Amino acid sequence: MNFKIKHIWVGLISATLIATSCNDEFLNTQPLGQVSEAAVWRDAGLAEAFVTDIYAGLGQGGFSEQALASLTDEAIFTHPGRNINVVTEARSNPETPGWIDATRGWVNMYNGLRAANIAIQNLSNPQFENVGGIVDRLLGEATFMRAYFHQQLLRNYGGVPIADRAYTLEEETYELPRNTFSEVVEFIVQDLDRAAQLLDGHNLARGRANRIAALALKSRVLIYAASDLHDMAVASGKSSVISGYQNKELIGYTSGSRAERLQRAKAAAKAVLDIADGNMLNLTEPLAHDEAVQVYINNSLSRGGGEAEMIFGRYFLAQKPEAGGRQGLFNGPNGYNNWAGNTPVQLLIDDYAMMDGTPFDWDNPAHDAAPYQGREPRFYATFLYDGAQWKPRSPANQALDPLGQIQTGTYQRTNAQGQVVSHFGLDTRNSPIEDWNGSYTGYYIRKFVEPDPNFVDQNTWQEIPWPNIRFTEVIFNYAEACIFLGEDAEARNWLNKIRFRAGLPALTESGDDLKMAFINEKRKEMVHEEQRYYDARRWMIAPQTLGRQANGISITGVFKPGQSLSVYRYDPDVYTYSYEVIDIDPGKENRLWLDKMYWMPIQFQEMQRNANLVQNPGY
Incomplete structure (x- = not known):
């Protein structure tokens, strides 16, 4: 100092x-x-x-x-040259x-x-x-x-x-x-x-x-x-x-x-x-699915009742353009002329439960065949996935997608000559719109992005505030203390308030199982709110979570017998879809955890200015 x-x-x-x-x-x-x-x-x-x-x-x-989500097992940053990899690959030094x-x-x-x-x-x-x-x-x-x-x-x-x-x-x-x-x-x-x-x-x-x-x-x-x-x-x-x-x-x-x-x-x-x-x-019981989706969206937008969640926030005005008002541009799909900056990884997607509260499982044939059906409400409020309904495309691109559906796969279609050809989704890295800005994971973040179709994200500024502290975090703080003090019933009582709002059944676990359920519940509820970065460290679960290689999804759509389409749309009656989980190429990012990463290093110039500073462990 x-x-x-x-x-x-x-x-x-x-x-x-x-x-x-x-x-x-x-x-x-x-x-x-x-x-x-x-x-x-x-x-x-x-x-x-x-x-x-x-x-x-x-x-x-x-x-x-x-x-900060892209320094965790929530997301990966799409663009090179930002020194994100220095952190995720545990190469940080003073x-x-x-x-x-x-x-x-x-x-x-x-x-x-x-x-x-x-x-x-x-x-x-x-x-x-x-x-x-x-x-x-x-x-x-x-x-x-x-x-x-x-x-x-x-x-x-x-x-x-x-x-x-x-x-x-x-x-x-x-x-x-x-x-x-x-x-x-x-x-x-x-x-x-x-x-x-x-x-x-x-x-x-x-x-x-x-x-x-x-x-x-x-x-x-x-x-x-x-x-x-x-x-x-x-x-x-x-x-x-x-x-x-x-x-x-x-x-x-x-x-x-x-x-x-x-x-x-x-x-x-x-x-x-x-x-x-x-x-x-x-x-006292779970919200209906559609209502729970909307409530979670409202909480992230801080409107429609969600204002009550905000304890301390950083607010933005469209009349005063600031970078914080450009989340739609920063993170939205490239097929909407956005930059696809911080895209969710499959590790996060897979942690979202089914509607009945049971885990999602790729080994379950029904889940494997339709991984985006029947998931818990927060999934739909948080992510843009293949086939998700989103905004109208720009006028120049609406002919390619009249319905405004997210396209992150490769599909068959018929050309003008009646031939079956490959169609690269408009929101992929092979997009005919902006192939340089596509997601590597096959997903985009919906949370904190203005859903109003009148907002053309690349040209307008949002007024969605950033939650420095929101009320639900305090519930998690309370429940965590109760769990580690052995007060499981009190912890479940408060955690179930969050789950009912999210349209999920009550937790019944105790002991270590309740701790794991709590960790997973906070991961989903507070996603992209800069909680995971600190939680994975302070709970010392980072070696098992942040050290995993980032992954994504590869999707293909093949015509069912007798079907054809000249303009692609998501339609399970027309297509047979297949899904394969893929690791991110290590040449893009090769994630590694080393225990020095529990803290940031005090930078070299600060150590030079102050001979009485002691460096953090591992550096």
Whole structure:
């Protein structure tokens, strides 16, 4: 961490802040279009603008062109040259860590922490009246964001130097050692308790931190802290890289009671469940299939009742074009002139159950013959698969597909001369529309993509928010704590609320079977929400999950006797379809897990700046 910065520049909504200690005569004139730092903290409106700018540290949420899902067994990134493979092939090192988005970068997070600390310092001794509780609200928001940035650092790097104040040029040293994992946890929890107190009754509108957000983030931090990866006795027994690390206190707890940590996590989650509600979580039996599909879509779009799911989100406006509003373009099918960026892998597809809750199984002849029929509702709300009904094609391509159906296979059709020829699906890498942007896996993500057919994704911006924290995550935090405390009945009660909403029957498992059911349930419900990346690590199941080679599907459609079509459409009455699971070519991506990948490396330049930093294990 390097604090050798004399001035801080922060963009405001209507002003630029300049911090300076110079007293030269010519600087006594106030520049037009700029506001001095001192003036900011004497004016409530300018102070609010400063605090608002701290939220810029959230970046695009999880809506970057490259998604964290593609660093897991959820998806694979289609395009080369983005350093995704450095991570998925376990080649990360301090000099070449691989792709790091803005929300996980060491420097970005410490820049956010500096801004939050400047706000906290000035708002702790306010120079304007606390009219309507504005001082409390702004101080609460800044304190929440300080906790949020520390939390991002903690779950990616382990213990880090705590930034509890804004450093100046008069410091004796800027080379701070890493705080222990437990010290960072306690600092974050203290900040979140303080933020919850300050924000009580404030920020009930969307997009800003509020009391519930603070309590929900606390539940995340504490359930992570109670996980296998951060209990050094447990983690050392599962990994020689961890057992041989000489600074275990930086990555977890070397003493203390794990049961007590789980009880704290349980209590933190329950505090949220007692004062907030999600969407459609009071059911006593499963929703009907079609209704369950729509409810899950609404939850991902944060509309139609799904707004109740959002605790803390990053919002977008079409009038302000940002990359986060282009998920349709980034991830949509190439046959719709989109980029097919982060495409689901077959490993994920196969984990979605049948409608009756039984597992999908390729060895079942009925499943093998029609793998996309009779699946659980979340499957249809989450993916675009071969034959799925989607939007109308662009006018230039509607003649090739008048029905707007996803085509990810190779099929027979009849040409003008009556000959049977091969037709490459419009959404494949052999597409006659855009063959360079097709999916390698045979699937596309539907979740978080605007379904309105009036949206031509490559030319319009969505207004779908990114869920930094949503209510269902807190339920999972609570259920997880209950399971590991042996309170299976309570865990099942809350997990079944999620399952009923998803149109699935109740869980009845106990013990280790319930743990596995829980892991699978969270995998499906929270897909593409940046949960799997951290969960697979902290549960220490990454060697068995993230280390598997990505795979996809190869589909062929052959005419049934006496059938023919000149323009292809998905039709089981006309075609016999066959499905073959295929591994992604290792030349495209050769996935590997090594235990150093439990944490991100502290980058070389940071280690050079600060001789007191200790590197993470395995690097």
